[in-house]
Amino acid sequence: MPELAELKLSAQYVNEQCDGKVFTSIKKNPVHKGLEITPPAKYFTIRAESKGKEMLLFINGQTLKFTFGMAGSFKMTKTGEERKHSHLMFYTNDGYTLSFVDVRRFGKWKWDGWNKGRGFDPTTHYEDFCKDIQENLDHKVFNNPIGEILLNQRFFNGIGNYLRAEILYKANQDPFEEARVAIKNNPKIIAYCNTIPLEAFMLGGGQLKQWENPFGVEPDRFTKWMKCYGNNNMNTVRDRNGRTLWYDPKWEPKTELI
DNA sequence: CGTCCACGTCTAC
DNA sequence: TAGACCTGGACGG
Numbered sequence: 001m002p003e004l005a006e007l008k009l010s011a012q013y014v015n016e017q018c019d020g021k022v023f024t025s026i027k028k029n030p031v032h033k034g035l036e037i038t039p040p041a042k043y044f045t046i047r048a049e050s051k052g053k054e055m056l057l058f059i060n061g062q063t064l065k066f067t068f069g070m071a072g073s074f075k076m077t078k079t080g081e082e083r084k085h086s087h088l089m090f091y092t093n094d095g096y097t098l099s100f101v102d103v104r105r106f107g108k109w110k111w112d113g114w115n116k117g118r119g120f121d122p123t124t125h126y127e128d129f130c131k132d133i134q135e136n137l138d139h140k141v142f143n144n145p146i147g148e149i150l151l152n153q154r155f156f157n158g159i160g161n162y163l164r165a166e167i168l169y170k171a172n173q174d175p176f177e178e179a180r181v182a183i184k185n186n187p188k189i190i191a192y193c194n195t196i197p198l199e200a201f202m203l204g205g206g207q208l209k210q211w212e213n214p215f216g217v218e219p220d221r222f223t224k225w226m227k228c229y230g231n232n233n234m235n236t237v238r239d240r241n242g243r244t245l246w247y248d249p250k251w252e253p254k255t256e257l258i
Numbered sequence: 259c260g261t262c263c264a265c266g267t268c269t270a271c
Numbered sequence: 272t273a274g275a276c277c278t279g280g281a282c283g284g
Contacts, residue, residue, distance in 0.1 A: 205265095
């Protein structure tokens with residue numbers, strides 16, 4: 001998705017765009033297999049909050065939870081000018097539409113709160129995020145390589161494929177080292193789970209192929225900021241989940257771990 | 259034309 | 272631990 005930084009930017013965008021707006025209806029694109037959404041009132045307002053890789057829309061006291069899959073984003077347009085691949089549309093009483101746009105339709109929505117199976121957001125609740133990991137380091141998932149565990153949303157809510165690559169690379173961390181050992185010996189890993197997503201947020205987020213950035217930020221700055229993910233000078237390996245792990249070629253994959 | 263790849267979950271053998 | 276879920280861009284023949 002859209003990882004932590006992009007979810008955070010999306011919440012900010014929705015809040016800016018929906019400030020003072022009054023909404024009157026919601027429609028789902030029939031091509032999408034997701035849930036039909038009925039507005040809770042004749043007139044309603046929208047505000048957003050993100051946590052890791054989830055976002056809540058607060059709609060008159062109810063919360064509609066979104067995950068963005070590989071390509072989700074929100075876009076406000078004039079009604080009638082909605083973008084291709086808009087799948088859930090919120091219409092205002094003055095001719096605007098807030099659309100959830102998602103080319104690949106992996107994104108989902110549901111009347112729900114935060115998923116309890118996911119951990120703390122390392123940018124908004126850093127102390128809790130650290131404590132949660134420290135208190136559970138004896139858990140067997142931390143036997144796995146650090147490069148793999150960084151995508152585990154129970155502990156690293158919001159970290160996705162480009163963030164893990166940047167965190168490991170900038171922390172000068174061997175991705176194939178046992179997570180428990182890596183976390184004990186290299187405090188930069190945990191610290192960078194906070195600062196690197198925040199840097200990405202301040203740069204306007206990822207501008208990779210799948211995700212059309214709705215904020216109009218120059219893509220250049222972000223691409224220059226990314227040092228590891230997608231860089232031809234780096235090595236890649238398929239992790240056990242079939243995702244491509246980008247890493248500094250100075251490290252050697254340990255076949256018994258990945 | 260075809261094959262491979264993509265910022266992520268899910269659920270079903 | 273494979274697929275399944277999707278569209279589309281890059282690149283090869």
